[in-house]
Amino acid sequence: MANKPLWVVKLGGSLLGSAELPQWLALLAKHSKGQVVIVPGGGVFADAVRMAQNLSQVNDTLAHQLALLAMDQYGLLLAGMQPGLVTAASELEIAERGWQHQTMVWLPSRMVMADATVEQSWQVSSDSLSAWLANKLAADHLLLIKSVDLSPYQQTHAGVAKRLISDGVLDERFLDGIAGQPYQTSVLNKADSAAFNLGLSAERLQAQALLI
Numbered sequence: 001m002a003n004k005p006l007w008v009v010k011l012g013g014s015l016l017g018s019a020e021l022p023q024w025l026a027l028l029a030k031h032s033k034g035q036v037v038i039v040p041g042g043g044v045f046a047d048a049v050r051m052a053q054n055l056s057q058v059n060d061t062l063a064h065q066l067a068l069l070a071m072d073q074y075g076l077l078l079a080g081m082q083p084g085l086v087t088a089a090s091e092l093e094i095a096e097r098g099w100q101h102q103t104m105v106w107l108p109s110r111m112v113m114a115d116a117t118v119e120q121s122w123q124v125s126s127d128s129l130s131a132w133l134a135n136k137l138a139a140d141h142l143l144l145i146k147s148v149d150l151s152p153y154q155q156t157h158a159g160v161a162k163r164l165i166s167d168g169v170l171d172e173r174f175l176d177g178i179a180g181q182p183y184q185t186s187v188l189n190k191a192d193s194a195a196f197n198l199g200l201s202a203e204r205l206q207a208q209a210l211l212i
Contacts, residue, residue: 005140006098007036007200010130012190013043013074014147020190022081024145029084031199032103037094037137038085039106039130040078045070050122064120068109071126075105094137106133123172131177131185141202142178142185143209144170150189150210161212178212185212 009028015021028036042049049066052058072089079085088094089107097104108129112118118132127144134142148169153160164170164187178185184202186209188195195201195208 004033004035004098005200005202006137007032007141007143008039008130008134008137008139009036010039010126010142010144011041011078012144012146013041013046013126015041015145015190016043016074016077018147018190020193023193024190025078025082025085027193027196029082029103031196032101034098034101034103035200037088037104037106037133037139038075038078039108039126039133040071040075041126042067042070043074045073060122061120063122064124065109065113067122068112071129072107072109075107079105091136108133111136119173125171127171128173128177131174131181134183135177135181139183141205142181142183143205144185144187145190146187147190150187153210160210164212186210187212 011021011024028038046067049063049070052066053063075087079087084103085105086097086102087107088097088104089110091111094104094106112129118124130144131142146169153163161170161175165172165174186205188209192208195204
């Protein structure tokens with residue numbers, strides 16, 4: 001994968017049940033050629049962890065581990081929805097899938113639990129973990145697909161990321177995750193998949209996405 005631009009694409013859990021999610025999965029499976037690693041959100045599985053924590057009063061460290069497993073579950077679900085996708089749970093598996101020109105869905109629990117530097121709290125969501133993975137893989141693009149209407153942010157230049165964080169669109173640690181990184185970070189609405197019907201394109205991303 002070293003000679004090809006690598007895209008880390010986070011698909012939010014809020015997309016589950018939408019008409020757009022299968023479109024994104026089919027699009028990424030078709031055009032990836034080993035260049036895309038999909039990061040799953042937590043969605044309904046993470047919601048179940050929050051409920052279980054409230055009922056059990058376990059600490060955030062354990063809840064963080066359960067939330068990572070929730071991302072694994074959503075990732076397995078995404079791979080099951082689209083035959084062209086495979087899962088990857090380690091850097092070696094990601095490299096192998098890339099060499100095989102396959103589109104990967106990352107199952108994060110093994111890699112993240114092995115890194116004691118990752119904050120174990122609800123402030124670190126799948127958004128920040130997508131940045132963590134992009135950093136580890138030296139990705140060229142980090143793209144987050146959201147269900148939120150992004151039009152109110154399009155005219156915001158300086159401080160757009162802080163607005164997204166204050167509005168709850170991105171998690172509180174996301175800026176720390178992308179600080180100093182050379183890759184392009186972008187956010188798209190779930191309805192914008194048509195921009196990539198002809199393939200992955202940094203130029204079309206530049207024209208349509210909200211750049212951070």
